[in-house]
Amino acid sequence: MLASHSQGTALAIELVHREILGTPLQGGMIAAYLVGGYVPQAFTTIGPPTCDSPGQTGCVVSWNNSKAGWNIPRKLLLSRPGTGGRASSSPAGPRRRSAPIR
Numbered sequence: 001m002l003a004s005h006s007q008g009t010a011l012a013i014e015l016v017h018r019e020i021l022g023t024p025l026q027g028g029m030i031a032a033y034l035v036g037g038y039v040p041q042a043f044t045t046i047g048p049p050t051c052d053s054p055g056q057t058g059c060v061v062s063w064n065n066s067k068a069g070w071n072i073p074r075k076l077l078l079s080r081p082g083t084g085g086r087a088s089s090s091p092a093g094p095r096r097r098s099a100p101i102r
Contacts, residue, residue, distance in 0.1 A: 002032040009037025
């Protein structure tokens with residue numbers, strides 16, 4: 001499993017491409033959690049696929065947030081962890097949902 005956040009996500013993307021893809025390590029990768037950074041939507045066309053279901057392995061989960069009204073200049077990979085839903089790409093509409101903290 002690979003987990004990254006913020007600036008580390010850019011380094012993790014590079015690590016996946018240079019050290020994992022096309023090597024025996026790729027078969028053993030459970031998932032890459034590329035969080036809090038900007039993951040290009042094209043990443044999964046040349047890298048591991050986006051996680052589509054909770055039990056899937058060898059895939060990528062990514063999400064991020066930004067200041068309200070900020071215009072993201074490029075297509076980004078965004079997924080919905082834990083929902084089993086297919087990933088979507090930016091620009092995403094505002095989500096006015098909340099969840100209790102337990």
